[in-house]
Each structure stands twice: as structure tokens, then as C-alpha cells.
Amino acid sequence: MIRIHFTAADLGRVTFPAEPHPLWEAALAARALSDRSVWPAVRRWRRTAAPRVQGSMRPLFKLISPTGMFPGFLIPDVPGPGLEPVVEALTDTPADVIRDQLEPWLPPEIDRYMRGLLDGRAGSRRALGAAVREFHQEVLVPTSSELHQRYGAELGIRSRAVLHGGVDALLSSLHPDVEWSDPVLTTHGPADDWITDVHLKGRGLELYPSPFVTNCLALDSADRRPVLVYPCADVADPSADGADLDPATTDALADLLGRTRAAVLRSLTHPATTTQLARRVGISLASTSEHTRVLRAAGLITTHRTQGTALHALTPTAQPLLSEAHEGTVANLRPDRRL
Missing domain, CATH: 1.10.10.10 (Winged helix-like DNA-binding domain superfamily/Winged helix DNA-binding domain)
Incomplete structure (x- = not known):
């Protein structure tokens, strides 16, 4: 369970990205390639995308844990569009930030690449940047048209909610597993035996709809606006039983x-x-x-x-x-x- 606590100022700072962020998409897509609990549209995408994955993209996948977690530095907050600025910000991440976010989750014995990344070596940084760039250009761009359509459709749905009912209507209708009771937005998962509290304190909230997730994810870092990733509406699924139809x-x-x-x-x-x-x-x-x-x-x-x-x-x-x-x-x- 994730509980997001709003102030009055935060209600005026709820935003959506105009289009998918390149590194959010890379991280979530890499995560979805090994996750069986995904929507039919993602299963269709995975059949096309998986054969395009190359060994040179392995540095990206090494940062996705078996439980689906990934470090915050993999998704830097960079103003402006485009892949190259965010890849540059990723490869410029300070070594101490990488160590703080990775070391608690790593086993005692790690491979040469991960050791180089923890030590801030230029070769490991370049390998990560090249892996993300190649994954985005060779896997995501050629295969994600249906998923991007769902992203655009989701923004259309949320825009209409705001037009007809304001922010209250937006937050109340995000997803069946998301509950809005002013001033707290609560997300429910398959098991609610853990609780994460996010206090916005005037920083606002970016809502990020994704077809790659089936449960909500939250990013809360002191140096950036918090992000809530939630599942896109499963629109235009043509089959009642989940089978893929033409x-x-x-x-x-x-x-x-x-x-x-x-x-x-x-x-x-x-x-x-x-x-x-x-x-x-x-x-x-x-x-x-x-x-x-x-x-x-x-x-x-x-x-x-x-x-x-x-x-x-x-x-x-x-x-x-x-x-x-x-x-x-x-x-x-x-x-x-x-x-």
C-alpha cells in the first residue's frame, strides 16, 4: 500500500508528462520483459520486443532486480524532451549516489561491470548509457505503437475527468485500485501488508500512466517532484477472456x-x-x-x-x-x- 499525503498547494501541482519519458519507458519495459503479470497488450508487445534484445543491453537489465525494483538514478529528472539529455544525466550520476542506491541490494560477490559502476569507472558508465540508448532505439521505438496509443488514450480520459470534475474527479478515477479520500491518495496492491507513506509537502505530484505495470509504483526523492506510476486503462482489449484477436x-x-x-x-x-x-x-x-x-x-x-x-x-x-x-x-x- 502506498499512501500519498497532499496539502492544498499540492492539489494545484498535479501534472502528467506530455509523452512517455525515455528512461521511465526503458526501465519499465525492461522490467515488463521478465514479468508475467502484465496486460494482454504487453504480452503481445513482448512477443515482438523480446527477440530484439541484444547482449549489449545487459547493463540495463542488471539494474532491474528480480522483484522488479530499480534504482532512482536510472530515471533522472531532466527538463526538456529527448533521449540524449537523459542518457547524459544518467551517465553523469555521481558514484556516491550509485553506491547509496545499489549497495544495500547487491550480493557480496558482484561482476566486473557492477563493480566498475559502483566505483564510478568511465567504461561501466559508457556501457550503461549505450545499453539504454540501444534498448530504446532498437526495442522500444519499433515495437511500442500500440502501447503509446494506450498512453495517449489514457491522457484523453484523464483530461476529460479534469474538465468535468476537477482534480477531485481525476484522483477519484485513476484506477480501481487507487482510492482518493482528501487529503490522502491510497494505492492498493495484491497484498497490503506493507505501507509506504509519501508526504508531498508542496512539491506536487507527477502522475505517470504506464501500460507496462499492473500495480502502482512510487518514486519519492527529496531533490525532485514525487512520481506515481499507475496502470493505464486497459482500453480496447477486444477479447473477454484475454485471448489475442485480430x-x-x-x-x-x-x-x-x-x-x-x-x-x-x-x-x-x-x-x-x-x-x-x-x-x-x-x-x-x-x-x-x-x-x-x-x-x-x-x-x-x-x-x-x-x-x-x-x-x-x-x-x-x-x-x-x-x-x-x-x-x-x-x-x-x-x-x-x-x-
């Missing part, structure tokens, strides 16, 4: 638009640039531009250009289409809106 046989929106174009539209439950959208869906920039052109002509998305960047968002016409398609029906398209 989405093309059960997805009315994909029948209408085509699977890729439907994925592009669903990914825009949270606005995205062309580059972000391409990464979410796992297609090329050229293909993304073509799909957004067609969706824009159909009146389903808008595109705003600022300083050379195109930001795409759903129109009010698209919202009921997505909702009705999720229920297995497609309606309210004008006859002249042909795709």
Missing part, C-alpha cells in the same frame, strides 16, 4: 478508415506533433503526413503550425466517432466525408 475483425473504426489511419486518429486523443505521432503509431514521417492530410480533409483533425512544427489535434467531430467505434458502431459521418 483487431481488423473486431474494430469498426479500422474497418472504416483502415488500421493504420484508425491508429493515427486514436493516437490523437492527446495532441501530437508529426514526429510524436509517427513514433506513437510506428510509421514513417512521410506516411504520418499523408494520414494526417486525409484526416484533416475529412474534418476529423486540425493542424496548427508554429515555428516550423505542426501540432495535430482531434476535432469535435472525431470524439463521438471514436466513442461509437469503441462500442462497435460507427455513425455521424456525413456522406461527403469519404476517406
Whole structure:
């Protein structure tokens, strides 16, 4: 059980990352590769992702314990987007911080790599940075389109909760295992025989939805804003019994638009640039531009250009289409809106 204690100031500092953090995703995905208690979507992802894992990525996996724990320095808090700044911050972690976070959990005998990491050796640091970079680029980016769609859909759900009921509605509806009773947010796991208390004290809270977890995780460090990782809503699971079905046989929106174009539209439950959208869906920039052109002509998305960047968002016409398609029906398209 995790109990997060809010003050009045903290309620005004509840935020979400606009898109998944590269190192959070790397740590949680590496953890999920050895965790059998994951959602069907993650099992599908794992079948594709596991063959892409290489031996050179082992330094990352060495930091994930058999119980799923990983050190806080693996997920540095870096302002601004992109993989390289966070990898640089990771490899620059002071040796004393690494020792403080790792040594209590390590056995007496450790291998050469881990000894070098504890001692702050440049070679071990470079190996860790290279492992994280390779894992992100070779495993996560090519395989995570469905999971990124779920992330975007989750942000859409939470945005609507805030619009209709404020922060109280948001915190009350995060997950069936999360209970909000002002001023305490409590997460319940499979066993509540341990309790962790997090006192925000005005630091605020970052909420991080992840398709890679089935239970909540909390990061509480004095030098950064606390983070609560919670499971994404398990949307669009097509089978009642957990079996994997072909989405093309059960997805009315994909029948209408085509699977890729439907994925592009669903990914825009949270606005995205062309580059972000391409990464979410796992297609090329050229293909993304073509799909957004067609969706824009159909009146389903808008595109705003600022300083050379195109930001795409759903129109009010698209919202009921997505909702009705999720229920297995497609309606309210004008006859002249042909795709």
C-alpha cells in the first residue's frame, strides 16, 4: 500500500508528462520483459520486443532486480524532451549516489561491470548509457505503437475527468485500485501488508500512466517532484477472456478508415506533433503526413503550425466517432466525408 499525503498547494501541482519519458519507458519495459503479470497488450508487445534484445543491453537489465525494483538514478529528472539529455544525466550520476542506491541490494560477490559502476569507472558508465540508448532505439521505438496509443488514450480520459470534475474527479478515477479520500491518495496492491507513506509537502505530484505495470509504483526523492506510476486503462482489449484477436475483425473504426489511419486518429486523443505521432503509431514521417492530410480533409483533425512544427489535434467531430467505434458502431459521418 502506498499512501500519498497532499496539502492544498499540492492539489494545484498535479501534472502528467506530455509523452512517455525515455528512461521511465526503458526501465519499465525492461522490467515488463521478465514479468508475467502484465496486460494482454504487453504480452503481445513482448512477443515482438523480446527477440530484439541484444547482449549489449545487459547493463540495463542488471539494474532491474528480480522483484522488479530499480534504482532512482536510472530515471533522472531532466527538463526538456529527448533521449540524449537523459542518457547524459544518467551517465553523469555521481558514484556516491550509485553506491547509496545499489549497495544495500547487491550480493557480496558482484561482476566486473557492477563493480566498475559502483566505483564510478568511465567504461561501466559508457556501457550503461549505450545499453539504454540501444534498448530504446532498437526495442522500444519499433515495437511500442500500440502501447503509446494506450498512453495517449489514457491522457484523453484523464483530461476529460479534469474538465468535468476537477482534480477531485481525476484522483477519484485513476484506477480501481487507487482510492482518493482528501487529503490522502491510497494505492492498493495484491497484498497490503506493507505501507509506504509519501508526504508531498508542496512539491506536487507527477502522475505517470504506464501500460507496462499492473500495480502502482512510487518514486519519492527529496531533490525532485514525487512520481506515481499507475496502470493505464486497459482500453480496447477486444477479447473477454484475454485471448489475442485480430483487431481488423473486431474494430469498426479500422474497418472504416483502415488500421493504420484508425491508429493515427486514436493516437490523437492527446495532441501530437508529426514526429510524436509517427513514433506513437510506428510509421514513417512521410506516411504520418499523408494520414494526417486525409484526416484533416475529412474534418476529423486540425493542424496548427508554429515555428516550423505542426501540432495535430482531434476535432469535435472525431470524439463521438471514436466513442461509437469503441462500442462497435460507427455513425455521424456525413456522406461527403469519404476517406
